[in-house]
Amino acid sequence: MERAAKFKPEKKHLPKRRPSHHSLYDTRFWRESSKRFLEQNQNCACGCGHLSEVTDHIVPHRGDEVLFWDRSNWQPLAKKCHDLKSLGER
Ligand SMILES: [Zn+2]
Secondary structure: OHHHHHOOOOHHHOOOOOOHHHHHHHOHHHHHHHHHHHHHOOEOOOOOOOEOOEEEEOOOOOOOHHHHHOHHHEEEEOHHHHHHHHHHOO
């Protein structure tokens, strides 16, 4: 039926609820830089001994592009450690 196809969600139709600065993460440059950073820094910075999975901003950038791209503000974290840190920043 045509109806099913009509209601298939498409990216451009999804509501933009995310804060705009999240789009910084959607850039190819961020993905590639982050991936390389994690390859060079394979252990979680908190010392838990887990492998790093995400690039975290030590100082929350809150949309500030200078902070966002400043590699001295990056640290490698395991996902669960990053999630814990993010909770603390709320
Ligand atoms: Zn950790």
